[in-house]
Amino acid sequence: MQLLKNGQFMRLWGNQILLQTSFNMSNFTILLLIDQITSSRFAIAQFYAVMTLPSFLVGLFAGAIVDTSNRKWIILTSDALLALLFAAYAVFTHNYWFLLAIAFLSSCVSQVFTPAESATLPTIVKKQDLERANALFLFTGFGSVLLGYGLAGPVIQFFGGLEKYGDQSTFIIAAILTAIGFVLSSTLTLSNNGHRGFDPQLFSHAKKLTREVLDITRTNTKIFIPIVMLTLMQFCIGLMAILFIDFVKTYLRLPSTSTSYFLIIPLGFGLGIGVYLLNKLKERASKGYMIYLGSLAFGLAMLFIGLAGGYVTKLTGGMLLLRAITATGAVVAGISAVFIAVHSRTILQKNTPEKMLGRVFALVYASGSVVTPIPILLIALITEKVDVTIVFIVFGLIFALLAQAVKPIFLKNLS
Template sequence: MLLNILQNRNFLYLWSAQILTQTSLNMLYYLLTIKVWESTQSNSAVSLLVLSFTLPAIFFGPIAGVLIDRWDTKKALIATNLIRSLLILLFIFILKSPFSLLPLIFVISLVTQFFVPAEGSAIPGVVPKNHLLSANSLFTMTINVSMVVGFILSGPVVRLVGSSGAVIVVFICFLLATFLSTQIPHIMGKSGGKGVVTIFHELYTALKFIWQNKNLRKAALAITSVNAFIMTLSALGPGYVSQVLKMDVLDAGLILVAPGVLGIIIGGVILSTFGRDWSEDFLVDLGFIVSGIILVLFSSFAPHRLGFMAPVLAILSMFTLGVFGSFVSAPATTILHKMTPEDLRGRIYGVVNTMVNGVSFTPILIAGGLADLAGVGNVIAGFGVVLLFLGFLRARHYLERWGKVVGGRGYRL
């Protein structure tokens, strides 16, 4: 199955464009974060940077999805990549002025809100239905891996060519992504409405469609939850390494990020190769439950209890979290693809993207404060309990079915 999807030339064009834009955008994000911190030494300023990236998704994501449903997806991908490449070039002139960066970041993020639903809508347009799980597994893996690779590359690239040179590297990546977008086929939107009133009516239609479709609603909530989990863990990672494992915070990447990304890669390969043997709902439920268990255990890996095995168990846990985290994202996205009509696809992705950013934004602001009050380990354990609850809530029909089978054999649960 994986080989079949990699032989699809149109998919390779789309996937390669995603790799270039995601990796370079994450590299730029990390570079700008460093610049703002170096210039201001202020956590509030860095928070404003995060807000500049996040707010457009919350307020404009759904509207962008409605408009994408009316446009040619290929043209939307070309336009968004080209516009962002030109905007990125402007950073060269304002890198030394941190607060001048924020409006430009906001505009780039605004354009990205049109790119996200266009890219999501393009996948079913270039991939056969029976290959969607494989395609989504690769895209989900790329999103997570590109975040780490972008952050890792940022430092060496800046040392090699300087901050302005790094911006030019990102600019070139977006130009290449623009060219790759010209190679995919035209995928016309199915919605033909016009006018502001129609836009909000179509947005309401998408929200209503998600809410009334139980499986679609569960998939959207699963994608939102797993992204909130990723953001929370990334915010608590340095504190966990320092306070729970009692290790140098500089080792956070080695202990948390590297094994987590490796797990995501392995999980993507497993899903691409064997995923069609299981239902998407089962994979999502399994991902939630195992991830919740791992997080609860993860919080107790302290050296005074386990000695040198504490970091070893933390590394193994992060690897397992990566594997089963991918069991949530890719199958849930596949459910969205399968159950969303073509004329609603862009709107649905716009709404889900808004949910992801809106919910993920909250842990960034509150996780650190809660960890300072209750301890990093306790907060991580609490989040694990939440994931366990969500997993069992989703999987209760399996438990009910099992209870009937066991009960029919004369056993009591």
């Protein structure tokens, strides 16, 4: 593959793998700690809200930073700060409010790093390789959930569990991996577009820069629709992160640490299959149809997981069958995520002026924070009273019906 011979791409990709793996190791460990400290799904939802709130507060402003500053400087600064914050987690492992405070700060840093990374990709990759590069970034982005969650469970257990040094060990490893990413990023040779570092006039220009990106988003459907779909994917991932922990404990009758083995690994297989199918189908189906297909399949996967949880366990041997159905649903969800996110990101990158790439991708994450935290908190509260399978069923049915309803829009505007 010609793309893998691109040294610039490989450095940026390597940093993404290390940083995202560290982030997910830390986040999964924090979820387990909060579950141990509070035994409350609402407390877990609060953690998720804290992680998404910075996107709403500083998201568009972060995009302006990316578009008016040296992107290599941004990436290096982000790596350094995140390494320090991951190490700080190890000091406050059993203090709920300190965990939330550090999570908030780490999320603020990531709001700048993520659009910088997305905006840099089309500047170092040829146009004909952009879809494949996005597929690899998405695969490792979601795959880092598999790797981070998969590593966190065994590391915690190896070092004595949450009661001893297991949690601190994952945070220290995360800090070391991020520091390695910093070294890797320092070898990038990116054009600074006339920017040596932070633009001192950014604050006075922020309003104009924000208005520009909102105007182009409103008037260009090939920017607006992909942003909507990527926002929905953020919502879905947040919802699944909350529901799956409870589902594993209640219906699969496993400890929460087993989420790594029974849900995350199948999701990783689905991502791999999705990337393979993407290359096979890109000449046979339009991007709009693939986004529709992924949306419909995702909704149906969530629907069947909910139905299986409610009825399969009543059958003889139902527990093994439920675990198989859950794993299959996670595989389908992984395939769907590739279809939706890769095509949406590629359409955005090809239709956005280079000088606005940072702000457009910052808008993606800011949009997610607008529509995600309150519904997620409400759903978490509902699941304190309503069975988690009902939430899966209702959510899956609504998502599938919406996908079918907007199919003509996808085919008309994204083909």
